[in-house]
């Protein structure tokens with residue numbers, strides 16, 4: 001078992017050996033651990049013994065605590081991406097983040113390596129398997145009727161259960177089509193009336209497409225999801241009372257038949273991204289199925305991280321402990337009418353997505369739109385070789401060993417940060433660890449973009465790229481132009497699949513804990529430039545540090 005040295009428990013006196021207490025602590029931590037703060041059996045404890053003798057007694061063992069367990073990888077490394085000499089030097093990092101306008105999305109590697117570890121996103125960043133790479137050689141690039149499409153269709157039908165498959169270039173292509181075909185006909189039927197799409201919290205692109213299609217978005221996730229410290233095993237659940245209230249209000253305004261039709265569909269996201277990767281429960285899904293069926297409201301999944309969600313159901317929900325993740329995914333599919341899917345996450349590919357439905361008429365409408373915006377129905381914006389990799393990825397990602405490893409690695413990083421006192425969203429979610437920037441930087445008001453400032457500071461301090469999920473991502477109100485102030489102001493440390501090792505996770509935790517200890521030196525940001533259209537402003541915005549320097 002690996003153990004860590006609890007340096008906080010060693011008290012140093014100013015002037016010992018003419019070194020400051022902080023410097024001694026640094027030496028003790030670095031030297032004794034040998035590898036960051038981690039000790040392995042057989043590591044020498046001599047230096048620590050010397051320091052303790054100076055203090056007048058005590059044993060090193062009393063200062064050692066168990067190190068969180070990182071699961072063993074269920075794969076071997078066959079090919080690697082070379083990244084130069086590790087972490088780029090401080091002056092390179094400073095120049096890079098200044099050039100990027102303190103927006104981690106705008107960091108560029110056109111001239112040199114500037115990023116040490118990239119935790120910006122888990123989207124499209126997976127390392128593909130040998131079977132996926134070899135499947136790509138089978139890719140058939142015929143424009144119409146490609147033989148690479150049919151195995152994909154079959155995999156989706158078998159794994160999830162929906163019958164009509166419409167491929168798209170990625171998730172937002174599917175969102176565009178689904179929002180349009182479900183919302184637009186209702187706007188025509190009920191001119192001037194609001195047409196609602198309720199969901200368990202917003203996701204940036206999902207909400208944009210609902211609004212673009214003329215719909216009204218309603219967040220009906222349970223209240224605990226907005227509180228980073230509330231412990232709930234299924235923080236991604238929909239609040240059934242909030243849903244019922246929306247239905248009742250619609251019935252009160254437009255009657256029993258026409259009222260519920262003002263809800264275009266209920267959209268349920270697995271492992272809710274903006275809430276910290278939090279799952280919904282099967283119990284919640286079954287209850288939602290009953291309510292929506294009663295009122296004839298379509299129930300669609302944002303199935304982007306459904307497999308990760310299924311693992312949490314297996315681990316946390318009564319009655320599912322002995323069931324495979326594959327069987328749980330199939331059950332979730334059977335309780336819904338279809339999905340939008342970004343395959344760039346669970347499915348272990350770098351590009352791709354689809355929408356799937358059971359309703360054949362709606363699927364026909366979707367294909368009509370598909371040819372205008374994405375491509376022919378047997379490729380929908382993907383290359384034949386991408387579809388081959390995706391088919392294999394769909395089969396691979398439902399393996400119980402893989403998914404246990406995946407979630408275990410995320411939990412490992414979360415536990416290290418928690419150990420170091422860093423405020424994170426609890427419980428740790430599936431694809432990422434989310435730092436609570438309001439708690440990390442309590443001296444910064446939300447108008448000074450604490451999560452954006454923290455993401456920039458993490459990069460500047462460590463070369464680790466993360467991203468903001470707070471006021472910048474929430475954007476502005478379409479009509480008033482004023483900023484939304486979300487409860488959660490988070491920095492997301494998103495773990496790409498099959499890419500980073502335990503040492504990478506140890507480094508990330510080490511550096512963020514270090515930054516946490518000097519947190520009061522981090523300044524806020526002000527806007528330097530914002531795109532006028534502004535709906536997904538977080539991709540492009542630029543900032544400057546208040547007072548001229550980000551870290552004093």
Ligand SMILES: Cc1ncc(COP(=O)(O)O)c(C=O)c1O
Nearest residue numbers: 123170171172203205273304342
């Ligand atoms: C929950 C969720 N839905 C939809 C999308 C959009 O997918 P894509 O980036 O493939 O367009 C994402 C992407 O991050 C996501 O996390």
